[in-house]
Every structure is written in structure tokens, then in C-alpha cells.
Amino acid sequence: MKYAIIAALAAFTIASAQQQVTVGGGAPRIYIPAQGGFETYLSAAIVKKHVPVVVTEAAEQARFTLTGVIQQKEESTGGKIARCLFAYCAGIDGQQIETVKLIDARTKEIVWAYTVQKVGSHRYQSTAESVAKHLKQFLEKHQEVR
Numbered sequence: 380m381k382y383a384i385i386a387a388l389a390a391f392t393i394a395s396a397q398q399q400v401t402v403g404g405g406a407p408r409i410y411i412p413a414q415g416g417f418e419t420y421l422s423a424a425i426v427k428k429h430v431p432v433v434v435t436e437a438a439e440q441a442r443f444t445l446t447g448v449i450q451q452k453e454e455s456t457g458g459k460i461a462r463c464l465f466a467y468c469a470g471i472d473g474q475q476i477e478t479v480k481l482i483d484a485r486t487k488e489i490v491w492a493y494t495v496q497k498v499g500s501h502r503y504q505s506t507a508e509s510v511a512k513h514l515k516q517f518l519e520k521h522q523e524v525r
């Protein structure tokens with residue numbers, strides 16, 4: 380019984396993945412290289428925000444590469460105390476900055492870049508969703524890139 384459920388889930392997952400590729404149709408393929416685990420958040424945000432692209436694991440099949448660098452700045456203990464004593468406590472959790480570039484795989488030109496800064500050093504989902512939202516706006520505005 381347990382194996383039948385696992386097999387059914389695997390079949391559903393494969394069918395869903397095939398349907399998603401079909402739904403992408405003429406949408407450009409984007410490859411997101413490893414970024415210390417943040418690539419998973421970016422992929423999920425792209426799907427959640429309905430960005431008109433297909434994320435692929437095959438770099439050679441991708442029209443674009445979405446590279447990024449995430450920086451986390453933790454507030455020191457002394458900084459937290461000083462901030463709360465003399466100012467206000469907002470931002471004591473540090474900050475997170477993500478910078479991304481969308482690179483055309485054929486020409487190696489940067490066609491779009493974006494930087495987002497979030498208060499709090501562990502705001503991966505929010506940061507990724509901001510990137511996806513702005514990427515979607517860019518692609519919808521610039522149809523010729525697709």
C-alpha cells in the first residue's frame with residue numbers, strides 16, 4: 380500500500396512537470412546556477428509569481444542565465460544594544476542584499492539587473508519574490524527580449 384502511494388505521487392509529479400513544460404510553450408528558458416541554496420527560493424518565487432519563463436536545470440538549453448550574489452550583514456551585539464538604547468530597535472536583525480543579473484546565453488550581454496535590500500538577515504523568500512516580481516515586470520514590458 381505504501382509503495383502504491385509513493386508510485387502514484389511520483390507519477391503525479393512527473394505528469395505535473397511535463398504539463399508545466401508544455402504550458403511554458405514559447406516562454407524563454409532560464410538557468411539559475413547554484414547560489415548557496417538561494418536558487419531554490421528564486422525558482423519557487425518565479426513559479427509563484429507566474430513569471431513568463433521556464434526554469435531549467437540544463438544550462439545548455441537555457442536562453443538566459445540568472446546569476447546572483449546574496450550578502451547577509453548581521454548586526455553585532457554591541458550594535459543591537461546601541462541601536463535600541465539610543466535610537467530604535469528596527470533593523471537589529473541585520474540586513475540581506477541580493478543582486479541579480481539576467482544574462483543572454485548567446486551574446487553574454489546583461490539584459491537586466493536588479494538589487495533588493497531587506498531588513499532582516501534571513502528573508503530569503505521575501506527577497507526571492509521581490510526579484511521574481513521585478514523580473515516579470517521587465518519581461519512583460521520588453522517582449523523583444525523573450
